[in-house]
Amino acid sequence: xxxxxxxxxxxxxxxxxxxxxxxxxxxxxxxxxxxxxxxxxxxxxxxxxxxxxxxxxxxxxxxxxxxxxxxxxxxxxxxxxxxxxxxxxxxxxxxxxxxxxxxxxxxxxxxxxxx
Numbered sequence: 001x002x003x004x005x006x007x008x009x010x011x012x013x014x015x016x017x018x019x020x021x022x023x024x025x026x027x028x029x030x031x032x033x034x035x036x037x038x039x040x041x042x043x044x045x046x047x048x049x050x051x052x053x054x055x056x057x058x059x060x061x062x063x064x065x066x067x068x069x070x071x072x073x074x075x076x077x078x079x080x081x082x083x084x085x086x087x088x089x090x091x092x093x094x095x096x097x098x099x100x101x102x103x104x105x106x107x108x109x110x111x112x113x114x115x
Contacts, residue, residue: 001018001023001024001025001026001043001044001045001046001047001110001113001114002025002026002027002028002034002038002043002045002046002047003015003018003025003026003027003028003046003047004027004028004029004030004031004033004034004046004047004048004049004052004057004060005027005029005047005048005049005052005076006029006030006049006052006053007049008029010049010099011027011028011029012027014047014106015027017103017106017107018047018106018110021107021110023110023114026038026043030052030053030054030055031048031052031054031055031056031057031059031060031063032054032055032060034060035060035063035064040064040069040071043071044071044072044113044114045071045072045073045074045109045110045113045114046061046071046072046073046074047073047074047076047106047109047110048060048061048073048074048075048076049075049076049077050075050076050077050078050084051077051078051079057075057076057077058075058084058087058088058091058093061073061075061088061091061093062091065091065092070092072094072113073092073093073094074093074094074095074096074097074106074109074110074113075088075093075095075096075097076096076097076098076099076101077096077097077098077099078098078099079098080098084096094109094112094113095109097109
């Protein structure tokens with residue numbers, strides 16, 4: 001799985017939590033880094049921050065969709081926004097969670113995504 005978040009602290013905390021639960025996690029600091037470096041076929045799910053510079057989480061997910069790549073995704077955001085939720089649903093994003101989110105919500109998404 002991959003965590004894509006420009007905030008080093010958030011990315012490290014999320015990645016660390018998932019690793020302690022036994023998951024193999026790759027951390028990327030931007031959507032552009034993820035799109036250029038990730039091996040998509042190795043990823044069971046994505047945890048993606050919406051508000052990143054240069055490319056939002058939804059723009060990154062849309063880029064994957066345009067390439068014909070579908071990976072279960074959880075979008076995290078600091079601000080509730082109905083338009084973001086609508087767009088996320090149209091792109092097949094499984095869940096949108098607001099920061100700060102509970103670890104239980106994150107782990108529930110991951111366990112459903114990876115089976």
